[in-house]
Amino acid sequence: MFFNSLSFAIFLPIVFVFYWFVFNKTKSAQNAVLIIASYYFYSCWDWRFLFLLVFSTFLDYYTGIMIEKAKTELGRKFWFWLSISVNLGFLGTFKYYNFFADSFSELLNGFGLQTSPLLLNVILPVGISFYTFHGLSYVIDIYLKRIKAEYNFVDYSLFVSYFPLLVAGPIERATHLLPQVKVKRTFDYQKAKEGVYQFIWGLIKKVVIADTCATYANAIFDNYQSMNSLSLVLGAVYFAFQIYGDFSGYSDMALGMSKLFGIDLLRNFNYPYFSRDIAEFWRRWHISLSSWFRDYLYIPLGGSSGGTAMKVRNTFIIFLVSGFWHGANWTFIAWGFINALYFLPLLLLKTNRSNMETVSLQRDWASVKVFFSILSTFTLTCLAWVFFRAKSITEAVDYIGRIFTNRSFVSQYLQNERYNYEIIILVVAFIVVEWNSRKQIEPISGKYSYLKLTLCLAAIVALGTYSDYKEFIYFQF
Structure with a gap:
């Protein structure tokens, strides 16, 4: 169901009416309407992947609580890395497995070793990169004690699966969206x-x-x-x-x-x-992804606080990973590498924030x-x-x-x-x-x-x- 389709033109007003005029008495009722609408919206793509969305939601909900409740640092790390590895495991399997298998096979063929890679005959679940990053940022923020774990499963589920942003973003943060879904909304005409x-x-x-x-x-x-x-x-x-x-x-x-x-x-x-300049372009293009990589990858790697070599290294990492996030093809990695080259002179001349x-x-x-x-x-x-x-x-x-x-x-x-x-x-x-x-x-x-x-x-x-x-x-x- 596309935003620009006739079916969505029917779907949206129905959700709007139920949300504001039928189940509008409490926050819980409003959230339930949006959850049902979101799951229906996602199932219109392929209902089988709805189970993957629900599993991913439950995984991060549960591990978030366990990280907060853990009595030892070892326990916190266990639940944290369980969430990270499973999330990235699903993303890597569906999105990147065939790419790596093909690339490795081509590498071996280049050395004269003929191989036939075992490929997965699966389609990419729509929106997996976006809702995976929602969950990752939530778990990371709990682990770093920036936020408290959410104990209301419906509220957390809505944060992950809210249908306007579910399949193509923006990539939301728990600090921004969760407080809004935890209170009853009143209609604002303006x-x-x-x-x-x-x-x-x-x-x-x-x-x-x-x-x-x-x-x-x-x-x-x-x-x-x-x-x-x-x-x-x-x-x-x-x-x-x-x-x-x-x-x-x-x-x-x-x-x-x-x-x-x-x-x-x-x-x-x-x-x-x-x-x-290119630095300004990346402050204005796909802002939610750029800021996500800045906060959860670039800064933890040292950001711009180290020497020139570290700054250059971190810049290339952030752009290469950004390119790879877009798809399993060397063209996306090349695109990220080219943007890193564009950014490099600004970084070295310290004009990237001018x-x-x-x-x-x-x-x-x-x-x-x-x-x-x-x-x-x-x-x-x-x-x-x-x-x-x-x-x-x-x-x-x-x-x-x-x-x-x-x-x-x-x-x-x-x-x-x-x-x-x-x-x-x-x-x-x-x-x-x-x-x-x-x-x-x-x-x-x-x-x-x-x-x-x-x-x-x-x-x-x-x-x-x-x-x-x-x-x-x-x-x-």
């Missing part, structure tokens, strides 16, 4: 209105921007060997806006619909393509420099996205190489073409809207909100009706 606006804007990003760009990005990447430099550049740009519109659109819809239930989720995107405020442009020479820093950061990001999108590292290198060696910048016809140059106008219009709204959560609220809402709904009907791409990119992670 918050609900903001939620509707944010949900609609997320839908615009998905069905109008991401799905339209996907039509061209897929056609170009699938036939890149016959494409000229102009088409290859446009393919990289279209994919950049496809993945941004797709993932940030999902996050906006998740945050927006959650406001309908009186619950605030962590912001996951903050206009990342207006960043002036752009903390919201960007602005004035009519002066300083703004010219800012403009080109934004443009160069976006260009570097697009080049890295080629590795993320390509099927192999060889294909990514070949794709980028053809950009610089083909040197043909004439328009090419694509077989599945629908909008031709109109898509460029659409992307430019989207950039202008986001630029003018970069100091707020979404562009619809504020002056002329009802007019903007009407235009958005019209765009969704006009372009979204013909969308070929229903699934969200990050569901595979």
Whole structure:
């Protein structure tokens, strides 16, 4: 069940009515409605993996309590590492086993030892990377005595399986979400209105921007060997806006619909393509994952407190692990490695925290420099996205190489073409809207909100009706 599907358009109002008008007397009743809705929502993907979600939930719930109750440090460590190893074991088996088996077999074949790896014929449980990280952060925080264990199983289950964030984030923290589910919520019209606006804007990003760009990005990447430099550049740009519109659109819809239930989720995107350097980009892109790795991996490794060698080591670890988190393919690891290389000069020059405020442009020479820093950061990001999108590292290198060696910048016809140059106008219009709204959560609220809402709904009907791409990119992670 996708957020942009007819079935979800029926599902959400039903949950809303039961939540606010039928079972609204107590916190427990509200949470029970959301738990049932969340489990039904997840079972729509594949009901068999619902048991994995329930087991993972119970595992971290129980081990969290046992860590808190343990009388000795040995006991605390036992329950802590039991939770960590089982969680990572499930994640590794479903997501990475075949990758490691194939890679090891290829390595042996390279030494002349012919092997046939034993592969698992299983599908990846949707959202496993996200709800596993929810549980891991909870157990780690209990072990480090940052929080107390949660003894109400329903409340904890809702924290892990809350359906707006269940399959593609944001990755929530117990310190932020659990206190909200432990109290009764009262309906707030203004918050609900903001939620509707944010949900609609997320839908615009998905069905109008991401799905339209996907039509061209897929056609170009699938036939890149016959494409000229102009088409290859446009393919990289279209994919950049496809993945941004797709993932940030999902996050906006998740945050927006959650406001309908009186619950605030962590912001996951903050206009990342207006960043002036790669460090700023990673403070604005997939914020919940970046902050998770910072708090639970980078800082425990020593962060930036050690010498230069330690800082460089930790930077590469964090980016490589981030790349590997996205999928079992060397292209994701290469993508993480490239971003680490981008980040390295900023780290060594100690300028990685120089752009903390919201960007602005004035009519002066300083703004010219800012403009080109934004443009160069976006260009570097697009080049890295080629590795993320390509099927192999060889294909990514070949794709980028053809950009610089083909040197043909004439328009090419694509077989599945629908909008031709109109898509460029659409992307430019989207950039202008986001630029003018970069100091707020979404562009619809504020002056002329009802007019903007009407235009958005019209765009969704006009372009979204013909969308070929229903699934969200990050569901595979």
